[in-house]
Amino acid sequence: MNIEKFLREKNYDFKDIVEKFKFIDKFKEVKQNPKFHGEGNVYEHTKLVCSEILKLEEWEYLEDREKVILYTAALFHDIGKVITTREEDGQIISPKHAVKGAKMFRYLAYREYEFDKSIREEIAALIRYHGLPLYFIEKEDIDYHLIKAAEITNMKLLYLLGKCDLLGRYCEDKAALLERVFYFKTYAEELGCFYGPKKFKNDYTRFLYLTGNKVYPGAEIFDNRSFEVIIMMGLPLAGKDTYIKCNLKGVKVISLDDIREELNISPSKDFGKVGAVAFSKAKEYLRRKESFVWNATNLRRENRQKLIRLCTAYGVKVKFVYLEVPYRELILRDNKRERYVPIKVIDNMIKNMDMPEAEEIC
Structure with a gap:
């Protein structure tokens, strides 16, 4: 419309x-x-x-x-x-x-x-x-x-x-x-935020202030982050895998769907086990200061905040990539997919999703 x-x-x-x-x-x-x-x-x-x-x-x-x-x-x-x-x-x-x-x-x-x-x-x-x-x-x-x-x-x-x-x-x-x-x-x-977002000295100061680290907004904090973690966001079938293949070749990927397949775990069960394996892999890459992609729906703010806190603790730059396709296109793709997602599940995701917050917008 x-x-x-x-x-x-x-x-x-x-x-x-x-x-x-x-x-x-x-x-x-x-x-x-x-x-x-x-x-x-x-x-x-x-x-x-x-x-x-x-x-x-x-x-x-x-x-x-x-x-x-x-x-x-x-x-x-x-x-x-x-x-x-x-x-x-x-x-x-x-x-x-x-x-x-x-x-x-x-x-x-x-x-x-x-x-x-x-x-x-x-x-x-x-x-x-x-x-x-x-x-x-x-x-x-x-x-x-x-x-x-x-x-x-x-x-x-x-x-x-x-x-x-x-x-x-x-x-x-x-x-x-x-x-x-x-x-x-x-x-x-x-x-200084009525006619547009407040201007910060640099992106790092902005990120620290908006994540609640209580830095002075007028400060200029030196950005010593040496590598980047990319966190995908979007409903199932929004094109996250395609985006990674086309734009992030050679970057390591932590995919929650792949972990489920490897462990033979149903999408509706054992969220904790899948998450634990994914976070363990993430910490390995972070300790080695190696960039990676976290590939999941990431539609709930509390889940994204856990990732932000983890990455911030290792001094890494976080970039969010949100993808979306029209609802009708989403359903058409779902009907052609081998791993079909019930429409009721997709609709529930839409009802409860949290769009990117201020500190998540790059």
């Missing part, structure tokens, strides 16, 4: 747009805490937010692509409330709805709507961080959270989304909350 063409043809008319995205009808069933959302359910709030987007003074100065990304993010920013909203101690709450909402949107945009990947991920990032302009002041390390968000999020659009998220609701302290959102803008500007 060409979302840019679609929204232009619909002239950003909410009523016409939601006819295409039937999932949004579910928003009507999701109640909100009247203390913060006197407008009622998520559908009514979403309609108001989208209306406020079009009223923005900044709207006419945005590029067409920015308009598409901002409006679509507004349309889906509370999608996570569909699965997270519950009543607790007499209060309606929706814990982690932004993080889970980003994954829900990614699943729909990839599997159902087939959005362009770059637009999809910019929208997903805005959904994930849409509460940051309002709640950033409560973070323990404000600078770190804003600088990290700016690596994958358009902070200018995030600010506008945060502002409209407030304008599109009925609550008593709206004026005070809007001041906080404006402070988000000025704070990010002072940090």
Whole structure:
């Protein structure tokens, strides 16, 4: 689906747009805490937010692509409330709805709507961080959270989304909350991460800061890394093996699928044993300061973080390579594959995947 063409043809008319995205009808069933959302359910709030987007003074100065990304993010920013909203101690709450909402949107945009990947991920990032302009002041390390968000999020659009998220609701302290959102803008500007990612002295300093090593962001840490580990990322059949054959000839490869075959282990069993063998091989290469490729799906952030910590301990440069093909192409390839992966398994991977974080983007 060409979302840019679609929204232009619909002239950003909410009523016409939601006819295409039937999932949004579910928003009507999701109640909100009247203390913060006197407008009622998520559908009514979403309609108001989208209306406020079009009223923005900044709207006419945005590029067409920015308009598409901002409006679509507004349309889906509370999608996570569909699965997270519950009543607790007499209060309606929706814990982690932004993080889970980003994954829900990614699943729909990839599997159902087939959005362009770059637009999809910019929208997903805005959904994930849409509460940051309002709640950033409560973070323990404000600078770190804003600088990290700016690596994958358009902070200018995030600010506008945060502002409209407030304008599109009925609550008593709206004026005070809007001041906080404006402070988000000025704070990010002072940090140097509002109009784009913060500039570091070199890539190594950036990597150390974003991985939480608590280095000063203005420092220039000498990069003494002498070799590289390449970590592949992508769904099964996305083309990881082909990429390695075409682009990484001669580099040693640790393949979790190959280890399973060697040990005759089913893909659904003994994750620990396969991982232990793979990590043992990795440590051998690291001790010899020999570059290698780690070939697996690596779709979960916690698994990638283990690899980052291991490689960082040996002073090695880590490079992530993420590959993707359209969903229909993925299923066609799967149907032709000898080692068939059930579609239910693939869909579950898509629902739970964590896209590359700031420190994983090279």
